Amino acid sequence: MKNILFVCIENSCRSQMAEAFAHIHSNGIIKAYSSGSRPSGKVNERAIEYMKEVNYDLSTHSSISLNEIPDIEYEYAITMGCGDECPMVKAKHHVDWGIDDPKHLDADGFRHVRDLIEQKVKTLADTLEKETGITGDKINSPSANTITKR
Numbered sequence: 001m002k003n004i005l006f007v008c009i010e011n012s013c014r015s016q017m018a019e020a021f022a023h024i025h026s027n028g029i030i031k032a033y034s035s036g037s038r039p040s041g042k043v044n045e046r047a048i049e050y051m052k053e054v055n056y057d058l059s060t061h062s063s064i065s066l067n068e069i070p071d072i073e074y075e076y077a078i079t080m081g082c083g084d085e086c087p088m089v090k091a092k093h094h095v096d097w098g099i100d101d102p103k104h105l106d107a108d109g110f111r112h113v114r115d116l117i118e119q120k121v122k123t124l125a126d127t128l129e130k131e132t133g134i135t136g137d138k139i140n141s142p143s144a145n146t147i148t149k150r
Contacts, residue, residue, distance in 0.1 A: 001031045002075040002128050005089060011036025011063040012044040013103055014080035017114055020056045021121035029128050033070070037082075039063040044103055050114050076124070080117075 006018035015034035022032035043061050051058040066089065077091035081098035097120055102113035 002029060002132070003070075003072055004030050004032050004124070005069060005074045005077045005091065006032065006034040006080070007036065007066070007077060007089075008034075008080040008101070009037050009082045010040035010044075011065075012040040012042060013047045013101060014082075014099055014113070014117060016043050016047055016058055016061050016063070017051060017117045018078065018080070018121055019061070020051055020058055021118045022125070024054075024056060025118070025122050026125045027129075029125055029132070033074075034061075035064050035066045035069045037066060039065045046103065046110055047114075050107075050110055053111075054114075054118075075128075078124075 004022060006015040006022070008015040011034055015036065019032040019034035022030045026032070040063050042063055043058055048058045069089075072090070074089065074091040076093045076095055077089045079094075079096045081096060081100060097117075099113060099116060099120075102110040105113065
């Protein structure tokens with residue numbers, strides 16, 4: 001299992017959705033975490049609403065800071081395009097996905113960002129599966145509706 005950290009400024013929209021999609025699509029290959037450089041302290045209500053459309057309960061998540069994540073080496077530290085740098089985060093790979101913050105977008109724009117994040121997470125999971133040769137077990141993976149944060 002690969003430890004993956006998703007980071008944005010507030011840890012309320014993009015990084016939360018990325019963590020959720022990693023839980024949904026990684027088939028046990030990814031242990032996902034998310035955090036923010038200046039966390040808002042709550043998950044964005046619209047992110048919760050639009051993740052419900054894909055049968056994921058994001059209301060169980062918490063907005064946390066980089067200081068609150070486990071002190072481990074991550075396989076990837078992925079920023080969402082907010083210009084955040086994570087020098088204190090130990091990771092083999094630092095990647096920026098360049099995704100705009102959807103919090104002020106209309107419903108279609110928010111859904112577009114959500115769907116873009118989903119596709120990027122699926123691609124990451126597929127890449128990790130090929131690199132490691134580990135095949136996830138969908139039968140033993142928790143369902144999207146029952147996943148809780150850490």
